[in-house]
Amino acid sequence: MNARDDVLARVRRALADVPDDERPQDVPVDRRYSAGGTPPAGPPDLVQLLAERLTDYGASVRPVTSDEVAAAVAQAVSARGAHSVVVPRGFPPQWQAALAAERVLTDEPRLPVEQLDRIGGVVTTVATAIAATGTLVLDCGPGQGRRALTLVPDYHLCVVRAEQIVASVPEALARLAPVRPLTFISGPSATSDIELDRVEGVHGPRTLQVLVISDPPNPLGTPLES
Amino acid sequence: MNDTTFLGMPAFPSAAKSALDNAQLRRNLAHATDTIRGKRAHAVGELDDWEELREAGRAIKERTLRHLDRYLIQVEERVTAAGGHVHWARDAEEARRIVIDLVQATGEREVVKVKSMATQEIGLNEALADAGISAYETDLAELIVQLGQDHPSHILVPAIHRNRAEIRDIFVRAMGDYGTAAPAGLSDDPHALAEAARRHLREKFLRAKVAVSGANFLVAETGTAVVVESEGNGRMCLTLPDTLISVVGIEKVVPTWRDLEVFLQLLPRSSTGERMNPYTSTWTGTAADDGPSTFHLVLLDAGRTDTLADPIGRQALNCIRCSACLNVCPVYERAGGHAYGSVYPGPIGAILTPQLRGTTSAVDRSLPYASTLCGACYEVCPVKINIPEVLVHLRARVVDDSRRRRIPTPEKLAMSAARWVLSHPSRLAAVQRAGSAAGRLAGRRGRISRLPGPLSAWTETRDAPAPPTETFRAWWRRNR
Numbered sequence: 001m002n003a004r005d006d007v008l009a010r011v012r013r014a015l016a017d018v019p020d021d022e023r024p025q026d027v028p029v030d031r032r033y034s035a036g037g038t039p040p041a042g043p044p045d046l047v048q049l050l051a052e053r054l055t056d057y058g059a060s061v062r063p064v065t066s067d068e069v070a071a072a073v074a075q076a077v078s079a080r081g082a083h084s085v086v087v088p089r090g091f092p093p094q095w096q097a098a099l100a101a102e103r104v105l106t107d108e109p110r111l112p113v114e115q116l117d118r119i120g121g122v123v124t125t126v127a128t129a130i131a132a133t134g135t136l137v138l139d140c141g142p143g144q145g146r147r148a149l150t151l152v153p154d155y156h157l158c159v160v161r162a163e164q165i166v167a168s169v170p171e172a173l174a175r176l177a178p179v180r181p182l183t184f185i186s187g188p189s190a191t192s193d194i195e196l197d198r199v200e201g202v203h204g205p206r207t208l209q210v211l212v213i214s215d216p217p218n219p220l221g222t223p224l225e226s
Numbered sequence: 227m228n229d230t231t232f233l234g235m236p237a238f239p240s241a242a243k244s245a246l247d248n249a250q251l252r253r254n255l256a257h258a259t260d261t262i263r264g265k266r267a268h269a270v271g272e273l274d275d276w277e278e279l280r281e282a283g284r285a286i287k288e289r290t291l292r293h294l295d296r297y298l299i300q301v302e303e304r305v306t307a308a309g310g311h312v313h314w315a316r317d318a319e320e321a322r323r324i325v326i327d328l329v330q331a332t333g334e335r336e337v338v339k340v341k342s343m344a345t346q347e348i349g350l351n352e353a354l355a356d357a358g359i360s361a362y363e364t365d366l367a368e369l370i371v372q373l374g375q376d377h378p379s380h381i382l383v384p385a386i387h388r389n390r391a392e393i394r395d396i397f398v399r400a401m402g403d404y405g406t407a408a409p410a411g412l413s414d415d416p417h418a419l420a421e422a423a424r425r426h427l428r429e430k431f432l433r434a435k436v437a438v439s440g441a442n443f444l445v446a447e448t449g450t451a452v453v454v455e456s457e458g459n460g461r462m463c464l465t466l467p468d469t470l471i472s473v474v475g476i477e478k479v480v481p482t483w484r485d486l487e488v489f490l491q492l493l494p495r496s497s498t499g500e501r502m503n504p505y506t507s508t509w510t511g512t513a514a515d516d517g518p519s520t521f522h523l524v525l526l527d528a529g530r531t532d533t534l535a536d537p538i539g540r541q542a543l544n545c546i547r548c549s550a551c552l553n554v555c556p557v558y559e560r561a562g563g564h565a566y567g568s569v570y571p572g573p574i575g576a577i578l579t580p581q582l583r584g585t586t587s588a589v590d591r592s593l594p595y596a597s598t599l600c601g602a603c604y605e606v607c608p609v610k611i612n613i614p615e616v617l618v619h620l621r622a623r624v625v626d627d628s629r630r631r632r633i634p635t636p637e638k639l640a641m642s643a644a645r646w647v648l649s650h651p652s653r654l655a656a657v658q659r660a661g662s663a664a665g666r667l668a669g670r671r672g673r674i675s676r677l678p679g680p681l682s683a684w685t686e687t688r689d690a691p692a693p694p695t696e697t698f699r700a701w702w703r704r705n706r
Contacts, residue, residue: 003314004302007476007527010316011295014535018292024481027289033278033488053501110515113432113466133502146516147465147507151458152432169502170487178448178483179308181513184490184506189458192498193367193383194390194416196258202366202420203427204458204505 035170046131046165047214053134057187058200059208065215069159072211073123074098076157080207082120085157086111086149090142091125095159099123107145113152121155122205127182129165130172135186136160136210137172147183156185156205162214235567237592239687242561251562254389259553265499266550266606272501273491282488284610287544290479291534297446297479298525304449308511310521315473318348318528325350325438325471326357328522332469334359334436340453340460341365342440343547344473344526346378346569347582350438361438362404362430364459366423373400379563379571381549382497387562390414401426427459437463437518441474442546443489444523447482450510451523454493456503464507470518475526477534477543489546492608496548529582538619542578544609549574551603551613557596566593573603577616585624594620636680661693662700 001009051061064072073095077085086105087096096104105111105119125143126136136158138144143159150156166172176182189204200206235241245251270276290297302312315321329337337354339345339361351361351372363372370385371378374396378384385393394414401408406426412418439460443452451472453460464470480486494503512521534540552558552572563571567589568579576593585591594617603613628635634642647653673689676682684690 003316003320006316007314007525007531008295008298010527010531011298011476011534014531014540015292015294016535017537022292024289024293024296027285027292029282029285029289030278031282033275033282057500057504117428117432130502135502140513140516147461148516151461151465169491170484173484173487173490178445178450178508179510181510181516182506182508183461184502186500186502186504188504189456190504191366191420191457192262193365193370193385193457194393194419195254196262196383196386197416198498198500199416199420201417202424202457202459203364203431203462 035168046167047162047212049131049167050129050134050160050165051210051212053131054136054187054208054210055134057134058190059134059187059210061210061212063212063214066213069095069211069213070098073157073159074100076209076211077103077121077123080121080155080157080209082155084119085121085123085155086116086119086145086153087123088143088145088149090144091123092143096123107149110146113148116148116152119153121157121207122149122153123157124150124159126158126160126164128172128175129160130167130169131165132168133186135169135172135184137176138183138185139176139180141180147181150183150185151204154205155207155209156188157209157211158185159211159213162212165212235589237588238561238565238567238596239592241565241567241589242557242596245562245565246560248562250389251387252560254387255559255562257389258383258386259559262499262553266496266553267499269495269499269501273495279488279491280608280610283492283546283608284544286480286485286488287609288541290481291477291540291543294476294479294534297481298476300446301444301449301479301523301525304446305511305521305523306449308449310449310511310523313522313524315524315526315528318526321348321473321524321526321528322350322353324524325473326353326359328469328471329354329359329436329438330357332436334469336360336362336430336434337436337438337471338362338364338430338434338463338467339368340437340439340455340463341368341384342438342473343381343569344440344475345438348473348526348528350473362427364427364430364463365455366420366457366459369423369427370396373397373404377564378569380552381547381570381572381574383549387564390416390419393419397422397426405429427462431459431462431466434463434467436469436471437467439463439470439472441472441478442493443486444474444479445481445483445486446479448510450483450508452486452506452508454490454503454506456498456505458505461505461507464509465517467518469520469522471522471524473524473526475528476530477545493546493548496546496550496606496608529584532584533578533581536581536619539577539581539616541611542574542581542616544611545574545578546609548608550606550608554602554606555597556600556602557598561596566596568593573597573613573617574611577611577613577620580620580624585620585627591624591627594618594624636683639680655697655699658693658697658699662695662697664693666695
């Protein structure tokens, strides 16, 4: 018997006590846990909570309005002293408008990993963000690029729109497509391996900055144009 | 015997005794476990629905295990459909062989590794070395263990027995032998140590062509593998090489994508005491233009089906390797991880190891007794493994095994003698009279600190009370 059939046969023998007609759904899973997380819904609170939780784990967060994004991106990159940044395809042009063109690299053709190692940083969007845990989720979609781009450079600037923020882990997973490679990022890389105390900054980007776009409510009740 | 790293370990009591003599070890452990207990309590306290999450986690694992065959087939289908290759390993030897063959087929002589309990368990690094393949551990604690030529002593933080000064010394001494040396004048500041690890490993990440990992979860419904980590070493290994080989125990399956919403809340809060660990990666087979172009999944049995066959013991397979039970265990905190003679130390190790490996060796037979049954482990377990229940169950199994052995143990002789004495009142009275006579001679301040012969096993670690100078029967006759 090959290993596959052997292992499966062993599993079935081991489960001799399980009735033949039992189906997986006959084993009850009680999902009374909260699907929405602790905080009440509503973007202003979620923005605050996300910012607080990201900051708590060593990321820096700046709330901006739609009008301020381009300037804030350029300012953050300059303040970082990054000589060049990679900006993946699909990153909104209006958000990188204030970046000096000679500082911007696209990943087309793909940058060799040695070059990524020398580059000053990366600027991306997100797929979704989880307020309760201070988590950014990237799914390699537009403006996010392949996974190596947000990993090898030492600086990651991430732009989040308020409406992308969900309260809880369950809400985020429901929005994500598992067929895409996903990366959940909660603060800059860190380790607890020395005396179980948290130290920020190991192999991934050691500096994580987040711009959260949150526009004040429109008194007329219609969405603002960005 | 699946485990190669700890071959020939003495039974838990003698290993624990020598560990207790190591004051540095106990200080390091007490400091680290105290820190993490506080962090975990805080992270868990933030969630109002923690108990509901625990119950859901337990129930999902129960559902999975009771229908494991169907979920494994589903994993195979989905991973294959997504461009991955699935291999099955009956035991550690077969798993090692599969991985070595896969690495050799790439023509590479080195691999980078993500921290993985399964590959530790099967002794993969040693087997790769024997095949002429260098395996570089990239998790900081695993790196400390590897550079120090040491054994892991904790599930989450294998180098928990080392403090910062010891880590600095290991880095200074050994990093140069494996690649980029430690910077001159390296201090024992944790930031400086993390920086040294970053520099040492970066060249390895950038040139690596093959990576070996485990996985925290495998989603049957989608064929998605999940690695939960902190440092980014996992992302490096999962993203940069051309070939990824993941060795995953068959119990790591969860049925649906949605089920992750439970475990991704339970694991980080239980493990590092964080709301969420810095990085979680998920991948489904291979993706065009992103990450490894070849993905191999090795599904590992190695004693898991034996564990599954025991309806009480099988709950040990619920384990998501958070290590919360180690951090609250009074026995672990004092004895340390090495005394358990396995890559799985602490309370979970005491129930998992004897089931995975069987109870044939002295250390494996002693593990179910490496506990006070205080129950703290059960209380913190995020998937509600009733560790005390399984410990007691395994103790019974060890006793049943020894009943079948021909040469009686001193304990068995004592029990037979007790049965003879206790089965007749006049025998008991005679023994009690003899006992009080002995008590008048032997007992100093009501205690006996050394019993003769095989009975000395009892007084090695504790005093025996001296028998009273007058038996109850005698007192009753006098005062009636």
